[in-house]
Amino acid sequence: MENTPTFAVIGGGSWATAIVKMLCENLDHVHWYMRNEIALEHIRKEDHNPNYLSSVEFDVNQLKLTSNIDEAVSAADIIIFAIPSAFLKSELDKLSIPLKDKIIFSAIKGIVPETSLIVGEHFNEHYEIPFENIGVITGPCHAEEVALERLSYITIACANEDNAKLLVKYLNSDYIKCKTSEDIIGTEHAAMLKNIYAIAAGIAHGLGYGDNFQSVLMSNAIREMKRYIKKTYKMKRNINDSAYLGDLLVTGYSVFSRNRMFGNMIGKGYTVKSAKMEMSMVAEGYYAAKSAYEINKAKKKKKAKTPIINAVYSILYENKNPKKVFLKLTDKLD
Numbered sequence: 001m002e003n004t005p006t007f008a009v010i011g012g013g014s015w016a017t018a019i020v021k022m023l024c025e026n027l028d029h030v031h032w033y034m035r036n037e038i039a040l041e042h043i044r045k046e047d048h049n050p051n052y053l054s055s056v057e058f059d060v061n062q063l064k065l066t067s068n069i070d071e072a073v074s075a076a077d078i079i080i081f082a083i084p085s086a087f088l089k090s091e092l093d094k095l096s097i098p099l100k101d102k103i104i105f106s107a108i109k110g111i112v113p114e115t116s117l118i119v120g121e122h123f124n125e126h127y128e129i130p131f132e133n134i135g136v137i138t139g140p141c142h143a144e145e146v147a148l149e150r151l152s153y154i155t156i157a158c159a160n161e162d163n164a165k166l167l168v169k170y171l172n173s174d175y176i177k178c179k180t181s182e183d184i185i186g187t188e189h190a191a192m193l194k195n196i197y198a199i200a201a202g203i204a205h206g207l208g209y210g211d212n213f214q215s216v217l218m219s220n221a222i223r224e225m226k227r228y229i230k231k232t233y234k235m236k237r238n239i240n241d242s243a244y245l246g247d248l249l250v251t252g253y254s255v256f257s258r259n260r261m262f263g264n265m266i267g268k269g270y271t272v273k274s275a276k277m278e279m280s281m282v283a284e285g286y287y288a289a290k291s292a293y294e295i296n297k298a299k300k301k302k303k304a305k306t307p308i309i310n311a312v313y314s315i316l317y318e319n320k321n322p323k324k325v326f327l328k329l330t331d332k333l334d
Contacts, residue, residue: 007080011081011082012052013281016052021147030062043060047060052281053147077102085287102133105134134184135158135184136156136188139154139155139251152177155241155243157184164181193309196292202262207322220333224308231304258281258283259283262283262285265279307333
């Protein structure tokens with residue numbers, strides 16, 4: 001693209017708000033779709049998202065706000081999806097215009113429940129978007145720290161290096177450092193899996209396990225992640241890179257982690273239903289645990305050894321007692 005590309009962000013949550021903030025550092029205009037018309041009207045009048053990262057003030061002259069997804073998509077060359085994976089299909093069902101000529105980046109950290117596909121595969125199979133026009137935005141990066149303009153690192157994974165570098169150009173700033181990767185499938189799976197491990201870390205904390213156990217849990221989690229991703233898509237990758245290990249650590253330990261918070265509530269005795277109702281934001285790891293468990297189980301002889309995923313699944317979906325499940329899990333870790 002010779003001229004400055006047009007961007008649209010799909011989503012109204014904290015990560016979408018953070019991405020719009022990053023883009024506004026480098027662009028005159030950003031199209032921003034969210035379904036909540038009340039929130040849009042608040043942004044127009046008060047210059048900030050009333051529900052997420054409300055400390056971030058926008059110059060509304062930079063924003064092209066809309067509650068019509070067709071309007072945002074038709075105006076953009078590059079579309080960034082930043083909505084919970086559980087709601088992706090319902091939002092895409094509203095579209096009446098094709099996506100196949102667009103460049104798509106997913107900032108979604110989960111699996112599409114209706115198809116059991118990671119987001120990139122879902123766009124490829126169901127919207128005929130070639131993989132070279134699909135990319136992934138991953139961390140380690142919490143939206144809350146972007147709002148505070150604390151130094152943060154982002155990995156952009158895309159088969160088309162030019163597309164990856166283009167996004168890097170418009171996300172980079174004094175407080176954001178971006179790098180590129182070719183491992184689209186691996187980084188997207190890692191972004192999904194780390195939420196499950198963060199729930200495990202939260203459950204452990206809620207049960208009263210200390211830092212010593214947490215360090216062992218995270219050490220085993222990164223090895224489990226490596227086994228899982230290797231069985232899914234084998235290629236040369238360093239699992240200790242920030243897109244994998246770094247993202248796992250920040251999600252497993254940070255006070256901003258909604259997945260850890262969700263797990264902590266489960267460990268303290270909340271039911272899954274009550275924990276979900278208590279949280280104002282979606283814990284992606286809840287949906288990811290079911291998908292990751294079922295995908296791995298379907299591989300039969302080729303499945304990876306995943307004691308942590310299995311433990312979280314049994315607690316969330318089989319109503320197993322967290323204390324008893326973790327007591328058994330401690331014997332499977334080293």
